[in-house]
Amino acid sequence: MTALPITLPEAETQQRTTGAHWVVRTLEELGVHRIFGYPGGAIMPVYDALVGSKLEHILVRHEQAASFAADAQARLSGKAGVCLATSGPGATNLLTGIANAYMDSVPMVVLTGQVPTGLMGTDAFQEVDVFGMSLPVVKHSIIVREPEEIPARIREAFAIAESGRPGPVLVDLPKDTLQAEVGQPYPPQSLPAAKPSPASSSEIDAATALLACAKRPVFYMGGGIGLGGAVEAARDFMARTGIPAVSTLKAMGCAHPDAKNYLGMLGMHGTRAANMAVQDSDLLICCGARFDDRATGKPDSFAPDARIIHMDLDAAEIGKLRNVDAGIAGDLADALARLDPGYLDIDPWRQVCSQRKTEFAFRYDDAPGSGIFAPALLKQLSEAAGDDFIAACDVGQHQMWVAQHCRFSRPEHHLTSAGLGAMGYGLPAGIGAAMERPDAQVITVTGDGSIMMNIQELATARRYSVPVKILLLDNSSLGLVRQWQEYFFDQNFSEIDLYDNPDFAEVARSFGVEAFTIHSRAEVPAAIDRLLSATGPILAHCLIDPRENVWPLVPPGKSNADMMED
Amino acid sequence: MSHTLNIRIADREGALVRLIGLVERRGYEICAMDKSAGDAGIADITMQIAPRGGERRIDVLMRQVARLFDVHAIRQGMPAHIAAGTARPGGFQCRHPQ
Ligand SMILES: Cc1ncc(C[n+]2csc(CCOP(=O)(O)OP(=O)(O)O)c2C)c(N)n1
Numbered sequence: 023m024t025a026l027p028i029t030l031p032e033a034e035t036q037q038r039t040t041g042a043h044w045v046v047r048t049l050e051e052l053g054v055h056r057i058f059g060y061p062g063g064a065i066m067p068v069y070d071a072l073v074g075s076k077l078e079h080i081l082v083r084h085e086q087a088a089s090f091a092a093d094a095q096a097r098l099s100g101k102a103g104v105c106l107a108t109s110g111p112g113a114t115n116l117l118t119g120i121a122n123a124y125m126d127s128v129p130m131v132v133l134t135g136q137v138p139t140g141l142m143g144t145d146a147f148q149e150v151d152v153f154g155m156s157l158p159v160v161k162h163s164i165i166v167r168e169p170e171e172i173p174a175r176i177r178e179a180f181a182i183a184e185s186g187r188p189g190p191v192l193v194d195l196p197k198d199t200l201q202a203e204v205g206q207p208y209p210p211q212s213l214p215a216a217k218p219s220p221a222s223s224s225e226i227d228a229a230t231a232l233l234a235c236a237k238r239p240v241f242y243m244g245g246g247i248g249l250g251g252a253v254e255a256a257r258d259f260m261a262r263t264g265i266p267a268v269s270t271l272k273a274m275g276c277a278h279p280d281a282k283n284y285l286g287m288l289g290m291h292g293t294r295a296a297n298m299a300v301q302d303s304d305l306l307i308c309c310g311a312r313f314d315d316r317a318t319g320k321p322d323s324f325a326p327d328a329r330i331i332h333m334d335l336d337a338a339e340i341g342k343l344r345n346v347d348a349g350i351a352g353d354l355a356d357a358l359a360r361l362d363p364g365y366l367d368i369d370p371w372r373q374v375c376s377q378r379k380t381e382f383a384f385r386y387d388d389a390p391g392s393g394i395f396a397p398a399l400l401k402q403l404s405e406a407a408g409d410d411f412i413a414a415c416d417v418g419q420h421q422m423w424v425a426q427h428c429r430f431s432r433p434e435h436h437l438t439s440a441g442l443g444a445m446g447y448g449l450p451a452g453i454g455a456a457m458e459r460p461d462a463q464v465i466t467v468t469g470d471g472s473i474m475m476n477i478q479e480l481a482t483a484r485r486y487s488v489p490v491k492i493l494l495l496d497n498s499s500l501g502l503v504r505q506w507q508e509y510f511f512d513q514n515f516s517e518i519d520l521y522d523n524p525d526f527a528e529v530a531r532s533f534g535v536e537a538f539t540i541h542s543r544a545e546v547p548a549a550i551d552r553l554l555s556a557t558g559p560i561l562a563h564c565l566i567d568p569r570e571n572v573w574p575l576v577p578p579g580k581s582n583a584d585m586m587e588d
Numbered sequence: 589m590s591h592t593l594n595i596r597i598a599d600r601e602g603a604l605v606r607l608i609g610l611v612e613r614r615g616y617e618i619c620a621m622d623k624s625a626g627d628a629g630i631a632d633i634t635m636q637i638a639p640r641g642g643e644r645r646i647d648v649l650m651r652q653v654a655r656l657f658d659v660h661a662i663r664q665g666m667p668a669h670i671a672a673g674t675a676r677p678g679g680f681q682c683r684h685p686q
Contacts, residue, residue: 153602157609162657165601182657338651 041169042067042200044208045133046075048176051211054104056080056095056457058088062108063148064135067200080457080486082450083478085112089119090447090476091454093128094414097434098458100251102129102183102191109135109197110148114155118444120190121159125441126272127249129188131179132160138198139167153194161189169202173209186218187336188249218250218335221352226360229307229331229348233263233363236305238371240328241265242288245272245440246310248433250335252354256309259358260284263366265307266375268296270317272440273310275430279409283372285379289317290576291422294382297582299375300325307331307361310354313343314441323581333357384426392543394566396420396495397427399546403465403493404428406550411463412455413437414490416448416472419501422572424467446475449492453483456490456558463554464489470496470523480533480559489558494526497568505571509586510578530561537561590619590638591646595653596661599631603658611637614652615644630660 045068049057056078061069072079082088085107092103103123107116113134123130137146153163162182166175172195179191233239241263247256256276260267260283267277268288277284286293288300300306306328311317318324321343329347332340337351350357389395400423404411409431415421415438430436437455439447452466473494483490500518507515530537536556540549540563553562574585597603604623611618620636646664654662 154605157602157606158613163602163606167601186655336655338648338655340651341645342648 038203040067040071040200041172041195041202041204042071044169044172044204045176045195045200046071046077047208048173049104050076051173052177052180053101057104057106058082058091058454059106059133060085060088060108060112062110062112062135064109064137064197065106065112065133065195065200066108066135067197068106068133068135068195079106080482083481084476085115086118086446087450087453087476087479087482089116089130089132090122090444090450091457092130093119093123093126093447094437094451094454095458096123096128096130097437098412098455100129100434102131102180102188103454104131104133106133107135108148109137109152110150113152114150117152117156117159118442118446120156120192122439122442122444122447123190124159124161126439127188127245128190129183130190131176131183132190132192134192134194135200136165136194136196139196140198142196153192156192159190160192161187163192163194165194165196166199167196169199169204170206172199172204174212177212181212185216187246218353221333221350221357221360225348225350225352226357229333229350229361230363232305232329232331232348233307233361233366236329236366237368238303239265239305239307239366239368240299240303240325241267242300242306242308242311243267243269243273243276244309244311245270245433246334246336246354247273247276250310250354252310252358253433255355255358257281259361263363264368264372265366266299266372268292268300270311270314270440271425271438272436273433274425274436275433278431279429283375285375287425289582290319290578291426291572291574292317292576292582293379293384293426294574294585295375295378297576297585298378300328301581301583302374303328305329305331307333309333309358310335312339318343319576319582319584320580323583391567394540394543394546394564396564396566396570397423398543399495399550399564400424400427400467402546403550403553407463407465407554411435411465412459414448414452414455414464414466415439416466416468416475417443417445417502418469418472419497419505419570419572420467420469420472420495422502423495426572445472448472449476449479449483449490452490452492453479453488456488457486460489464491465553466490466492468492468494469501470494470498470520470526471500473526477529480530480535480561483559484534487559491553491556491558492530492561493553494561494563495566496523496526496563497566497570498523499568501568501570502572504568505575506578508571509575526563527561530563535559535561537563539563539565541565589643590636592634592636592665593650593653594663594665595633595635595659597631597633598658598660599625599629600658603631604633606656606658607633607653610652610656611635611649614649615640615642616649
């Protein structure tokens with residue numbers, strides 16, 4: 023980080039080595055190049071040590087954004103993202119991002135300042151028990167009470183965050199630990215983390231036997247495939263076996279969008295072809311997915327006739343929500359490669375599935391009027407941007423439209439708050455992604471509700487000239503909630519009307535971010551051009567019809583067989 | 589139906605509360621519990637637990653406990669000193685044994 027050009031009185035040159043210096047040194051040693059944070063009292067020693075370090079510190083404007091940006095960076099790099107905040111309110115502001123990383127198994131190391139150890143437990147100024155508050159949403163957490171332990175504990179945090187099933191690890195750093203002088207030489211680096219262990223042969227054999235006699239198998243892909251480096255193995259498995267495949271929201275991009283026998287997303291807003299295949303299947307090969315209720319609908323009517331093979335790196339997932347006929351715990355790439363049933367006599371089944379895929383494909387040509395039809399806009403945008411574009415979504419109808427109508431070549435290119443469903447993710451995640459992949463087209467797709475949850479981050483985008491493109495689909499309402507009120511609450515519309523939104527283009531410009539507004543379908547092609555050719559940051563504000571809904575839809579509590587259509 | 593779990597943990601800050609929190613959050617009531625700290629920062633925990641509300645799979649809970657970093661080992665069953673009713677001081681009994 024470079025110091026801001028503020029002239030200070032000749033400071034005494036820092037000769038002491040403190041715990042805070044070791045925090046910075048350990049991060050450097052571990053190959054961290056960028057951290058997202060916000061300073062404050064208890065963490066100030068670390069900010070002091072950052073000056074002159076090799077780390078690039080990104081000053082966000084709300085700690086939640088630091089956690090989301092670090093999350094996006096981690097999803098793209100596969101390495102733990104790092105965020106940093108002070109004690110008390112700084113730490114509590116990080117909690118949503120920690121929970122988000124936990125729900126989506128994202129490797130993250132969260133560094134929080136804490137009041138000095140002597141004051142811990144006394145309700146000191148800006149003391150909150152962030153260790154206690156975050157317990158349910160961390161993979162692990164550590165309070166470091168001895169400055170000499172800092173390198174070992176931070177290395178441990180990275181190893182835990184990145185190994186096995188990834189997740190967030192919190193390191194709480196009391197101020198006295200950070201300020202104390204360390205009385206030892208810096209300890210040598212520890213050994214690299216162990217590789218995930220392979221599944222046992224008996225598990226693979228049991229699954230292979232089930233596969234060999236299946237007539238209507240479906241390959242159910244989850245986020246674990248991308249996280250476990252098993253994308254190639256999954257594609258190879260699909261190509262080798264020709265088993266019809268579906269994916270969860272998090273696994274979009276595991277299959278190539280044009281892959282044969284690939285039926286798209288399953289679940290609440292999944293494709294008809296995917297849901298019908300799963301419902302009719304006699305064998306479900308669940309790979310790195312966890313039978314989440316948004317994917318399964320009513321659990322006891324989900325794939326009612328199917329036997330289950332459940333493969334997961336995390337043994338604790340197997341059998342959690344659905345009893346399995348064969349469980350495979352271990353490295354997914356390895357397990358998929360070893361799962362080889364030979365020739366499968368399932369041609370009639372493949373045909374049924376692909377016929378439905380054609381019959382129920384999304385249509386874009388029947389939207390009435392001349393207004394902007396968001397699904398078509400997203401399809402055009404995705405095609406213009408190319409299959410390697412990266413989307414950072416917020417939460418709502420627009421998020422589901424992205425999953426339905428955009429093409430992804432890799433799962434990590436679809437950044438979405440899947441497990442937590444946290445509005446406010448999109449803009450900071452887009453910033454984190456565009457910093458990590460400055461040469462990629464990174465597009466934040468957001469709604470008029472969601473963008474207001476972290477709109478202050480336009481300042482961050484501007485400050486660092488982040489090449490993020492923001493597509494704001496403005497329906498003047500909390501669209502997804504409105505849709506549910508329309509269909510499941512007797513059109514009793516309650517607190518979803520955002521008629522008095524600010525002029526978003528004006529807002530963006532006041533942050534120094536280029537922006538424009540479009541209203542009609544005819545303006546879409548030029549808008550896409552402008553968005554994609556800008557060096558960014560840029561915001562395209564698109565006014566869409568507030569009555570537009572996401573289809574198809576499985577009503578809450580219903581079976582995936584009961585999909586509603588417009 | 590209640591179960592008895594034997595869990596060996598690293599006896600460090602937060603390990604016990606993390607363990608108890610997980611068991612409670614995953615839908616179990618802790619009916620009785622005993623902790624005995626041994627040597628070298630290791631402690632043995634015995635818990636008698638029962639699912640709250642609907643039935644849950646104990647093997648899933650055991651794998652969720654096992655993946656905690658502070659947990660060294662877990663098994664089902666009751667160690668001798670508890671079975672004999674001579675739980676060491678430090679244990680507690682809750683008021684609603686199942
Ligand atoms: C932090 C947070 N608060 C509330 C919700 C509940 N919620 C889900 S979607 C939604 C509406 C989102 O509105 P908008 O961002 O405008 O997107 P749209 O559905 O209109 O596309 C709300 C309120 C949530 N997911 N996250």
